[in-house]
Amino acid sequence: MSILQRVKLAIARRRLSSQRIAFGSDKALEVWEENKVRNEFKRSPELRKAIGRDELGTIGRRDMREYQLHKFRQQMAYVMENSYYYKHKFEAAGIRPEDIRTWDDLQKVPITEPADLAAEPFTFLCVSQSKVMRVFSTSGTTGTRKRLFYTQNDVLNIVDSIAAALKTVGMTDKDTLQIMFPAVAAWDPGLMLDGACKVAGMRSVVSSTADVDEQIRTMKDNGTTMMIGLTSFLYRVTILAKGRYDLRSFGMKAIICSAEPLSEAMRREMISSWGCPVLAQYGMTEMGLATSIECDQYDGLHLNDADFLVECVDPETGKHVGDRQPGELIFTSLSMEGSPLIRYRSYDLSCAIEPPCGCGFRTVGKIGKVQGRLDAQTKIGYGQKIYPLLFDEAILPVPGVISYTLQLEREGFRDRLTFTVEHEGDPAPVKEKVLEALNALDEISSAIENDLISPPEVVLIPAGSVEFSPKSKTIIDKRPNYDAAQK
Numbered sequence: 001m002s003i004l005q006r007v008k009l010a011i012a013r014r015r016l017s018s019q020r021i022a023f024g025s026d027k028a029l030e031v032w033e034e035n036k037v038r039n040e041f042k043r044s045p046e047l048r049k050a051i052g053r054d055e056l057g058t059i060g061r062r063d064m065r066e067y068q069l070h071k072f073r074q075q076m077a078y079v080m081e082n083s084y085y086y087k088h089k090f091e092a093a094g095i096r097p098e099d100i101r102t103w104d105d106l107q108k109v110p111i112t113e114p115a116d117l118a119a120e121p122f123t124f125l126c127v128s129q130s131k132v133m134r135v136f137s138t139s140g141t142t143g144t145r146k147r148l149f150y151t152q153n154d155v156l157n158i159v160d161s162i163a164a165a166l167k168t169v170g171m172t173d174k175d176t177l178q179i180m181f182p183a184v185a186a187w188d189p190g191l192m193l194d195g196a197c198k199v200a201g202m203r204s205v206v207s208s209t210a211d212v213d214e215q216i217r218t219m220k221d222n223g224t225t226m227m228i229g230l231t232s233f234l235y236r237v238t239i240l241a242k243g244r245y246d247l248r249s250f251g252m253k254a255i256i257c258s259a260e261p262l263s264e265a266m267r268r269e270m271i272s273s274w275g276c277p278v279l280a281q282y283g284m285t286e287m288g289l290a291t292s293i294e295c296d297q298y299d300g301l302h303l304n305d306a307d308f309l310v311e312c313v314d315p316e317t318g319k320h321v322g323d324r325q326p327g328e329l330i331f332t333s334l335s336m337e338g339s340p341l342i343r344y345r346s347y348d349l350s351c352a353i354e355p356p357c358g359c360g361f362r363t364v365g366k367i368g369k370v371q372g373r374l375d376a377q378t379k380i381g382y383g384q385k386i387y388p389l390l391f392d393e394a395i396l397p398v399p400g401v402i403s404y405t406l407q408l409e410r411e412g413f414r415d416r417l418t419f420t421v422e423h424e425g426d427p428a429p430v431k432e433k434v435l436e437a438l439n440a441l442d443e444i445s446s447a448i449e450n451d452l453i454s455p456p457e458v459v460l461i462p463a464g465s466v467e468f469s470p471k472s473k474t475i476i477d478k479r480p481n482y483d484a485a486q487k
Helices: 003-014 028-043 045-051 059-083 083-094 105-106 114-119 152-169 188-199 211-221 230-239 264-274 388-395 427-439 442-449
Strands: 132-138 146-151 177-178 203-206 225-231 255-257 278-282 292-294 302-304 308-315 326-331 346-349 378-380 384-386 401-411 414-423 457-462 475-477
Touching: 028 045, 028 059, 028 152, 028 177, 045 059, 059 083, 059 308, 059 326, 105 230, 105 308, 114 146, 114 346, 132 152, 146 152, 152 188, 177 188, 177 211, 177 230, 188 203, 203 211, 211 230, 225 230, 230 264, 230 401, 255 264, 264 388, 278 302, 384 442, 388 401, 388 414, 414 427, 427 442, 427 457, 457 475
Parallel strands: 177 203, 177 225, 225 255, 255 278, 401 475, 414 457
Antiparallel strands: 132 146, 278 292, 292 302, 308 326, 326 346, 378 384, 401 414
16 A cells, blocks of 8 residues: 555544444444434534424434434435436425425425436536546346446445444454455445445455355455355355355354345354354445444344435335335435435335334334335236245245246246246255245245146256356246236
8 A cells, every 4th residue: 555545544534433433332333323413413503403402412313303304404405506306306396495394294305216317317416527536336126227426525424334334233453354246347335345444444355256165265364254245145155155164163253145135044044054143234326335234133224314314105105104114215315415315216115113222222213124126026816916035035945945036927817937946955855845835825825726827837957057146136027918007
């Protein structure tokens, strides 16, 4: 590292408030968020008026909500002044920042669709090009490419939040985090994670190879004690490595599964194999990659409420749903400068969970584990909803199964379901147990009973016969003339 790079790193490190939180703090993320509330309270008469006191003292949930609404109004005013898209959208809707005083008032603000961001990303840009430090592209799950612009302040804030989250799950300056996102090109969270560790004074190693043995060698060579990566890949490494290596001997402190839903079947297998907590992490490139992380209570993911306002709404009506009620997640970036997004549709299905949490967090809210995407659901038979997580829980617990894909076709008036299952070991019991698990699902059995689908078919392929593809579609619908309006 050159002298100039060292100076830049030292300057960046001084700007991170997470640096002032000691290693070993299991509430580091909540402390970090509350510090942001305290700083805003000191400098903003408007926030002090909204909270209704001159001394903040202990921060409660209501204080966090008032802070979020205050920041929402600020961000709304900011984008109306600087974003061509929002200026025209909000003027057309006749909505102003001062109209948002309560949580229910948020529903007055029109939703931002991902398709709008994909079509005209520069109309969301709020700063000059000279202030843009990083440009990220994401195709997401839908395949529609979107571009996001981050300033230096945006990047440092993301780094700061990642460092606080890693401290919360037990990472110290003595640990090494192995970052495992194989073959990811336009969308690359590994770069941000590695940069966050370096700036925050923690050790990390990026290992993007899809070769399982090479991943294990990297762990041995670097003394890896924590892992973060693509959920399906971490599961794949576990299944393929557990018969050849003593995985518990690595002494892993935690495994963080990112970018894809974590089924309970996957979690059980990884906990059994590695002997450590297996946590879910959720984020979107549109929101800076890192928005929430699970704790060891396995009862939802703690949000970065200081930087994101997250709502859960009925996707049909757009109205807020209650605590732990299922709905779609809607995000607002409260601190972004480059491409801030207001009430942005995620299409992800989850729920909102109010504090406190059994881990000790009492101010920060949570979201439930993401169950899938609205646009990843489809229907079979006479309307039974099917989605990847449904089949994850059924198929992945079968010993030897590594991955699967489902192809949907139409034969006459029946749907035909063909599961291609990648497996290791003796194929005979695998096929029998997979079919047994599928036929036990109500969605499958009731459709068969009503003669609306053919019995599912299972095609087995040996481990390694297909190249691992990150974020690939699990359900491939090839049915012609299928009424998309039913989805």
